[in-house]
Amino acid sequence: MPAPASDLYNTDFERAIARNKRNTILLFAALLAIGAVVGYVLGWGYAILDVIWSMPDAAVRRLSVGMVLLDLFGPPRPQAVAGAALVAGSGLIWGLLTLFAGARLLAAFAGARPANGNDPVERQLIDVIEEMAIAAGVPPPKAMVIETPALNAFASGFSPERATITATTGILAACTREELQGVIGHEMGHVADYDVRYTTVVAAMAGVVVLLAHLLADIARWSVGWGGPGRFRMRGRSGGAGGVRLVLTLAVVALLVVMLIVAPLAARLVQMAISRQREYLADASSAKLTRNPTGLIHALERLARSETAIVRKDSPVAALCIAEPKDRSLSGLFTTHPPIDERIARLRNLGGVAAAAESTSAAAEVPAEGPPRHGPWG
Amino acid sequence: MSENLYIVLGVIAVVAIVAIIIYNGLVAGRQQVRNAWSQIDIQLKRRHDLIPNLVNSVRDAMQVEKAQLTAVVEARNQAVAARTPQASMQAENVLSGALRNLFALVESYPQLRSQENVAGLMEELTTTENKISFARQHYNDAVQAQNIRVASFPGVLFARAFGFSSETMFTVPEAERASVDAVPDVRLN
Numbered sequence: 001m002p003a004p005a006s007d008l009y010n011t012d013f014e015r016a017i018a019r020n021k022r023n024t025i026l027l028f029a030a031l032l033a034i035g036a037v038v039g040y041v042l043g044w045g046y047a048i049l050d051v052i053w054s055m056p057d058a059a060v061r062r063l064s065v066g067m068v069l070l071d072l073f074g075p076p077r078p079q080a081v082a083g084a085a086l087v088a089g090s091g092l093i094w095g096l097l098t099l100f101a102g103a104r105l106l107a108a109f110a111g112a113r114p115a116n117g118n119d120p121v122e123r124q125l126i127d128v129i130e131e132m133a134i135a136a137g138v139p140p141p142k143a144m145v146i147e148t149p150a151l152n153a154f155a156s157g158f159s160p161e162r163a164t165i166t167a168t169t170g171i172l173a174a175c176t177r178e179e180l181q182g183v184i185g186h187e188m189g190h191v192a193d194y195d196v197r198y199t200t201v202v203a204a205m206a207g208v209v210v211l212l213a214h215l216l217a218d219i220a221r222w223s224v225g226w227g228g229p230g231r232f233r234m235r236g237r238s239g240g241a242g243g244v245r246l247v248l249t250l251a252v253v254a255l256l257v258v259m260l261i262v263a264p265l266a267a268r269l270v271q272m273a274i275s276r277q278r279e280y281l282a283d284a285s286s287a288k289l290t291r292n293p294t295g296l297i298h299a300l301e302r303l304a305r306s307e308t309a310i311v312r313k314d315s316p317v318a319a320l321c322i323a324e325p326k327d328r329s330l331s332g333l334f335t336t337h338p339p340i341d342e343r344i345a346r347l348r349n350l351g352g353v354a355a356a357a358e359s360t361s362a363a364a365e366v367p368a369e370g371p372p373r374h375g376p377w378g
Numbered sequence: 379m380s381e382n383l384y385i386v387l388g389v390i391a392v393v394a395i396v397a398i399i400i401y402n403g404l405v406a407g408r409q410q411v412r413n414a415w416s417q418i419d420i421q422l423k424r425r426h427d428l429i430p431n432l433v434n435s436v437r438d439a440m441q442v443e444k445a446q447l448t449a450v451v452e453a454r455n456q457a458v459a460a461r462t463p464q465a466s467m468q469a470e471n472v473l474s475g476a477l478r479n480l481f482a483l484v485e486s487y488p489q490l491r492s493q494e495n496v497a498g499l500m501e502e503l504t505t506t507e508n509k510i511s512f513a514r515q516h517y518n519d520a521v522q523a524q525n526i527r528v529a530s531f532p533g534v535l536f537a538r539a540f541g542f543s544s545e546t547m548f549t550v551p552e553a554e555r556a557s558v559d560a561v562p563d564v565r566l567n
Contacts (some may be wrong), residue, residue, distance in 0.1 A: 121496060127505035134417060135512035137410070137520065177504075291515065 016193035016281060024198045028095055031205050031267055036088040038220055038263045043083020044072050045256045050079075052248050060244050065251045072255075092207075097210055098159055106203055107144055112166045115143035121172050128180050129165055132188040133224070135289040141165045141191055145172070151306045155187040158199045163191045170273045174306070175299055182296025182361025183284055195278050293347040300347070304340045394482045400533055407524040411545050414517035420549075421509045422457070428446045428506060429454045429477075432499045439490050442476060443483050450476045477507065521545040 048071055052060065098105060106112075115122040126143045133140035141155065141163035149170040157163030165187045168181075175183065190196050287293040420481055439445060453473040460466035481500070490496050525544040528537040537543070 120494075120501065124501060127501065127508075131508045131512050133507060133511050134421075135516055138514050146505070289512075321555075327548065 011211050016195075020194040020198045024194075024201055028201060028324040032088050032091050032095070034263055034267050036068050038259060039085070039087030040076075041072065041083075041259050042087075044077055044080035045252050047073075048252055049249060052245055052252075060248075061360075063244065063248060065248060067250050068251060069255060085199045087202065095201065095205070101285075106200060107164065109203075110146055110154075110166065112144040114154070121169075123322070124177060124180065125172055125184075127168055128177070128184045129188075131372045132181070132184045132290050135185075135234040136188050136192040136285075138163075138192050141188075142289045144168075145169060145205055145354045153183050153187055155190045155196050156203070157191070157196045158200065159194070159197065163196050164300035165191070171299075172361070174302060178295040179299035179302065180295075181184070181290050182292070184283045185286030185289040186296060188279070188289055189282035191216035191283065193281070193284065198278075200227045217258050228308065260300065279343065280346060283347055287347060297344055299348050302346075379549070396532065397536055400536050401540055402483075404524075404527060404537060404540060407527050408545075410520045410541065411517070412523050414513065414520040417513040418510065418517060421506055421513050424505070425473070425477075425510065426454060426458050427504045428499065428503050428546060432480075432503060435496050435499060436487075436490055436494070439487060440483070443480075446476070446483055447482055453477075474507070474510075475501070502526065518547050521547050528547050 006161055023051050027309070048068060052063070053070070115125050117123055117126055122143070122145055125145070128142045129143050138160040141157065141160070146152075146165040146166060146168045148168045151169040151171040152169050153165065153171055155163060155165045165184065167183075171183065172180070190199070283296060286296045288298070381473045384537065429450060433451055437447060448475070453469065453476040457469040457473045458467065479506075484490055491500070504548070527533045528542050528544050
């Protein structure tokens with residue numbers, strides 16, 4: 001009778017699943033709340049500007065910046081409520097959409113296509129996914145491929161039954177079978193403990209934020225091109241209150257700009273608070289499923305050396321990938337993944353346990369280059 | 379008087395609910411163990427089906443290696459013919475060893491490796507070999523989870539009464555494990 005697998009191999013999937021289901025709902029609620037606040041402030045900004053520019057001059061002169069900004073916390077204006085309802089409502093609809101079609105949406109975002117079973121390299125991807133699905137005891141996820149030299153892979157989907165694992169042609173070409181097994185084991189860990197549900201919602205939401213940011217930038221450019229909203233200028237020319245109006249308008253616009261900067265950061269913080277530990281957990285799952293941390297260690301070392309771990313600039317799938325996309329412009333500020341060195345070090349510690357657990361598995365391949373460094377259990 | 383009756387009924391209801399939950403958990407666990415076992419059978423069957431194809435594809439190029447090929451075919455036929463689980467397990471282990479030797483030999487025939495159908499068959503057999511061991515591993519994981527359920531509180535209170543006992547793990551015999559360890563040596567040659 002082989003010794004039961006060590007504690008580290010008892011990655012507690014059931015607790016992880018419960019936590020992920022709860023976190024998905026929490027995150028969704030938090031993002032909707034942030035969206036509602038943004039909508040409320042935008043609607044209020046529109047309403048208050050309308051008020052400032054349609055007031056008689058004498059009334060405007062009595063106003064101060066503080067009074068105007070404090071109005072935000074006064075009785076809700078109908079436009080503000082409408083703005084909150086609009087953003088939260090469309091967020092809710094989008095969220096439901098991602099729950100039912102998230103994996104397909106993300107595949108479209110990332111430009112993925114189904115793997116071709118007749119191509120030897122992609123056949124191997126399909127086979128390795130099936131192997132890891134058997135090890136995890138879940139139905140095999142759909143295999144997808146992105147044509148890019150970048151080295152990356154990610155999993156998505158609402159549940160293990162409807163999950164998808166996507167790999168780039170770059171990582172398929174660069175990795176040995178053993179390394180690919182480590183990578184797919186990591187992704188299968190995300191699938192089996194319902195990380196995919198959480199991250200798919202995150203990524204689809206992030207996709208909307210990116211879209212909204214582009215949209216707002218376009219609107220801003222458009223309105224600057226036209227010299228600002230015309231009717232505000234027209235009404236401001238009579239009397240001596242134009243200067244006051246301008247200052248008040250600038251104050252309101254500044255508030256809106258600050259909020260548009262702070263809101264995505266707040267969303268990112270919420271997302272980050274529940275996101276980095278799961279990578280360690282998925283690495284541990286990979287070691288549990290393959291009984292061989294060496295493959296993933298080598299694959300991670302390869303990723304660390306690679307200069308092209310970018311999926312696509314400002315890609316919404318960044319948080320899903322096995323390695324952080326190396327793109328400093330948008331995602332560099334907050335990282336969703338722990339440093340690769342730290343992940344490798346933790347996997348090395350598992351190496352000693354893996355040797356002990358090999359007795360339960362005939363699958364383990366002994367690493368080609370020297371014995372694995374032994375951890376405290378070795 | 380009636381208050382006490384309610385308390386007694388409440389306690390009975392709680393115990394009944396707990397027992398139902400535990401029973402369902404044990405049934406689900408046993409079902410997982412059964413499913414995991416049938417997964418192994420599916421993959422073994424697949425291996426039996428694939429081997430004749432591979433042997434036919436490499437036979438001409440590997441005339442010298444006739445003994446190895448015969449060993450694989452014979453081991454395969456033994457495995458197919460095995461009727462008892464014990465005999466089946468033993469025959470499958472012999473087959474695993476014979477296949478590993480054949481794989482190592484095919485590696486030393488570059489012109490064979492480059493043939494598309496041989497490469498395809500090799501990948502298919504490799505993945506089947508892996509699936510067999512991962513299916514066994516998953517079976518052991520399922521057995522371990524079930525055994526913990528049966529032996530730990532509160533399952534232990536009900537398991538025996540419901541007719542659940544601990545399941546048996548799949549073990550790799552010493553001889554087989556030795557040949558697993560030998561694989562890298564063959565590769566380095």
